[in-house]
Amino acid sequence: MSINYDFADLEAFLAVKDLGSFHKAAERLNLSQSAVTRRIRKLEEALGSQLFERTTRAVKPTLAAKRLQARAEAILEDARETARAMRDESVAFAHQRGAVVTVATIPTVISHLLTPALKRFHAAGHSTRIRLIDAAANEVTEAVAEGEADFGLCSIPMLEPATAFETLMEERIMLALPPDHPAAQAARVDLNQLRDTPLILPARGTGNRLLIDEAAARARLDLRWSYEAGRSTTALSMVRDGIGAALLPEAVTHAAGLPAVPLVAPDIARPVGLLSRLGQTETPAVTALKAQIRAVAAGN
Template sequence: MRINFDFADLEAFLVLSETGSFVVAAAHLGVSQSALTRRIRKLEETLGAQLFDRTTRSVRMTLAAKRLRSRAQGLVDEARETMREMKDDTAEFSFQNRAIVTVAAVPSTIARVVIPAVGLFSAGRNEARVRILDLLANEVAEAVEDGQADFGVSSWAAPDGALLFEPFFEDRVVLVVPPDHPLAQASGALKWGALSGQRLILPSQGSGNRALIDRALAPEALSLFWSYEVPRTSTALELVRAGLGVAALPLSAVPVADGSRLAIRPLSSPAVARRIGLVYRRNGAIPPAAARLRDLIVPEAHRWAEV
């Protein structure tokens, strides 16, 4: 049987069983109610049993919850004791316990914003290791809110008040074409209407980039007929490299150096852009090592505001 929950889920369960309130439990844990609900739901799905009867006025433990409670408390207590013992036993091997900085980022920002900052971070006197989570915009918000990431770099932040969004720059949508394509030789910005009849590559419906494009074109009564619809910008770029079409993508998604395999043309009428920024928890402090990486990402991102 695969174990699909962690100690944070068990701790959330124990606090909720004690308080009997999602509001009080979430405040105690320092997470939003939605994050607490996801943890409890994950635990219930893994165990295959409902743990709480929820009404508008109360939260009551089920029989399954009562059976789980003592075992969960024992597991959490044993884990805490193990952590205390390990800290004592391995203090002399501190090099094995270097901090891990986790940053969640939408794929299109990794090459031009995150990686240059990580390079500077690694070149400095930093012992911390870096974990990069390549996620969609809503997944970046969830990873930061749930504490899976120290902070995020994204185009969108959750609107439930648990997160803050600090914008860096406007990332405009451009047309990426093969270098020998007729549109690659056009002078000036291309109008969206000029894409009619082209083998167009667009982001998938439901993605943040597609919603951005659709919202911008709606007042202009422009309807784009796509030939390829893909979930990832990397897939769109490979289709362009193969000469199969032209792609409307955020500029940050285009590789910094790509030889002669890609050409970029600006798009106008209307100009379409998204805000890229830092996502972090409203009530959570960023660890020192993570703060150092964040402070390197900030100027790297601001540099893009001047491009």
């Protein structure tokens, strides 16, 4: 079925319905009264229903008009929302053109890598707006591969063949312990000697859990976990409350102020780096932000 009316016709309908007058509707829309009349007639013909009963004294909406009102309002609001979203995506104003950069990132690198880079980026005079997608490593990879993000910060190299991974740093996985734990001041810790301490691991499917499981398999270590936590913040809260000990990235434990001890074996380190889509043309803002991230990672 073809649609023989448009948004302007719906706007004219709502104006007449709201004001009860073709003349007042024409004034609101900055149109002639005859133009409003033509739009209403066009809409009535397209819908096959009379929308208004016209008398010399009043314009009364019909039942069909009352039924149409909510749908017309919803259609126009959806259209406005789409227009707003598209303007935001394309950054309509000249001074903002190309000034939205979308970064997909694992949450555990935001505070010590991305946030300092953003501060330096804006201090250098960039007015770019930044959209963050904070997600698990596999979701970061998907966002970059599918073009949803301009680039990513990730800890799993190249899950998608359409991406390229640039290692920026390696970060050790530590055992975070409650402050009053007997091993909290140890130089290193052997998990086999902590069987009485419940172990908290990252949830399956996360980048950190993949690294831990692979390292444990190589070392033939049986990790007997008691808890799985999807987010590092959850694991940290559990450690702080004395529930158990958690395997977490060093920067995360350092920021939390919890005792963190290296493992005797296996020694687990995760690569942290920039994930880009192959063949993508970078905007100047993307290039500049990546440069600041590299500088922070290098300690410059």
